[in-house]
């Protein structure tokens with residue numbers, strides 16, 4: 095992602111800011127068991143700081159259910175969107191779309207067949223939807239069964255007001271007309287001078303699609319997206335929303351210390367194989383040290399030297 099500096103500048107110059115943040119895969123990395131991914135200490139600290147600033151409105155826009163989100167964020171002054179928009183909590187008050195449950199039973203029976211046929215997969219029932227998770231299944235089998243299940247569900251829901259949501263290693267069935275974009279409208283009518291939204295999967299595209307032109311929309315990961323910017327990982331996003339420049343995020347603590355000590359502009363961490371320069375050019379983890387060195391010399395970025403097994407770039 096280029097433009098991190100202008101994002102941070104805009105942020106600092108704004109007095110009314112809206113941050114719409116997806117949870118799984120955006121603020122925390124995905125885990126095999128989605129029930130286990132509670133906010134860690136670092137994240138709680140970040141959210142406390144952001145939401146403690148009077149100028150900020152922080153909204154967690156998640157597919158998780160109300161109860162889980164309430165439990166996890168109970169001590170934080172954040173607004174919540176649960177179940178991809180089926181329920182929203184604004185200034186402490188929950189509002190929901192109505193829930194009619196009788197459709198769930200027939201869908202559940204189909205999903206149960208797929209749980210039996212796909213070891214490692216399981217069903218999660220939420221207040222407004224029912225979900226088949228296959229992250230823990232064998233990837234190839236999971237993919238194949240997911241495609242089959244999608245076909246079965248498509249014919250099953252034809253002519254109803256249900257729809258299918260394909261997320262990252264999940265298939266979810268829910269009532270139509272509920273999505274993160276629609277939920278975000280609750281906040282978007284405000285007079286914001288800075289607006290940032292971040293998400294990692296297809297359900298976040300609905301959110302990106304309703305944002306005004308001057309917003310910062312950030313996709314975590316590299317699959318095609320409506321978002322304007324891409325970051326590679328939860329780690330990078332956390333860095334950006336805590337106001338660190340991308341270079342610092344990528345370099346990590348040791349890299350920053352070296353940078354300060356030696357007055358260098360960039361550092362290649364040999365162990366990680368990651369290099370990024372002032373212009374935020376990022377090399378892939380597979381790029382060899384020699385290739386990066388050559389690039390730097392050819393582009394007059396600087397001279398290259400080695401410190402503590404770390405290839406560094408002198409100003």
Ligand SMILES: [Mg+2]
Pocket residue numbers: 116117118119120293294295
């Ligand atoms: Mg997500």
